[in-house]
Amino acid sequence: MILHDYLRVLRRGWWVVVLLTLLGAGAAIAASFATTPAYYARATVVVATVGDASPGDLQQGNVFAMQRTPTYADLATTATVLDRAAATLGAGTDTEDLRRSVTSVARPETAIIDIEASGSDAALVAERANAVAEALTVEAQVLDAPGVASPVQLTVVEPAAQPEVATTPRPRNNLLIGIVVGLVLGLAIVVVADALDTRIRTFADLPRSPALATLTSIPTGRARRARGVSASDARVESFRNLRANLQFGTQARGVIAVAGVTSASDAQGVARQLAAALGEIGSTVVIADVDLRSSGSRHRDRKNDATELRPGVADVLNGTSSVDEVISVASADHVYELTTGTVDPSSAQRLSTSAMRDMLDDLSARFDYVILSCPPLVERSESAVAAALAGNSLVVVESGATKRSEFLFALELLAGVRVTSISVALDHVRDLDLGGTSGQTVLAGQTAT
Missing domain, CATH: 3.30.70.1130 (EIF_2_alpha)
Incomplete structure (x- = not known):
């Protein structure tokens, strides 16, 4: 770690340092009052x-x-x-x-x-x-x-004179010692806890892998005060950077599978915002939700749950509907969507059938980009299948929630189905963690200072 990394760790854990410093000072004051004067x-x-x-x-x-x-x-x-x-x-x-x-x-x-x-x-x-x-x-x-x-x-x-001041306790000395001990203990706890923490917060925490093509930080939604820039503007700009990385960094075209490492990642939200960024430049985009297991734990907004009642991907795969019947216009310009549709216990398994390939061929012929909103990689096996069919994969890592071991397992799953074009979006990065690399990483294997 360099000095900048230590400062970032202290900014993240400043409250621990302050708390222990105050506790040390309080303990010193209490000990001074409890000690009999000598x-x-x-x-x-x-x-x-x-x-x-x-x-x-x-x-x-x-x-x-x-x-x-x-x-x-x-x-x-x-x-x-x-x-x-x-x-x-x-x-x-x-x-x-x-x-x-x-x-x-x-x-x-x-x-x-x-x-x-x-x-x-x-x-x-x-x-x-x-x-x-x-x-x-x-x-x-x-x-x-x-x-x-x-x-x-x-x-x-x-002769001995009557002392006017007690030799012990010495409140001022005790207070200074308590503050120093609390401060040192707080700093040690923050540094050690960060060293033992396996959660990914910045790209510096990502395990190095030659399979990673591009890396993009997406800031969280909290308001920014610097230069009057809102957090929403910064987030929109980060998706434009992601769009540029996919276009020119990996030359991703056609189908892109967007999947979170775990359910803590909002892969569906990232897929929608990426689609909106692609639509800004006039590209036609369709989002297909391929999370085809009837589970109530899927990461989506409540307002989107109602759309599952409409025919969608599951209906196309089982042959009861055509693509023209299930496709609908999304809220962003040049963006369309296919919901999951009517899922059943066998819907997820149909992603490996020829029906899925036929649907992707049909969509690829109509749209510049087909974005597959996939279930979590380490939790659903069909996510790797969708990534293999797409050929391009965008892995969404939730900053502060995804562990390095989970990320490595996700890469292992993608390697197992021979996905070679893997990009990473580190989502909801706090402002103090932005730029948390030893040189801002943009393309895998390259750094820009």
């Missing part, structure tokens, strides 16, 4: 030697103080020091609770000890840090040189 206070103790001494003695004393500092830091959390601190804090102070809330750390390469206290009460943590620091200055000298004056003196040089 405060932190620190008292600083310095270790030094005392007494008159020469400069050499002072140097040795400083080295000795630095060596003893880690030991005094460890003494700060012993029971002896903590008991004295608890006594200073007053009744109700538990030594073990004090041990859990106070830590003592010697700064590397110095004679400084940091007594740190944490908890949910700002005043209490400062009192605890100061109490332990004061207790350490007394007990350390007693433990270090019992019964004699200690040459080492511990002094509290920076």
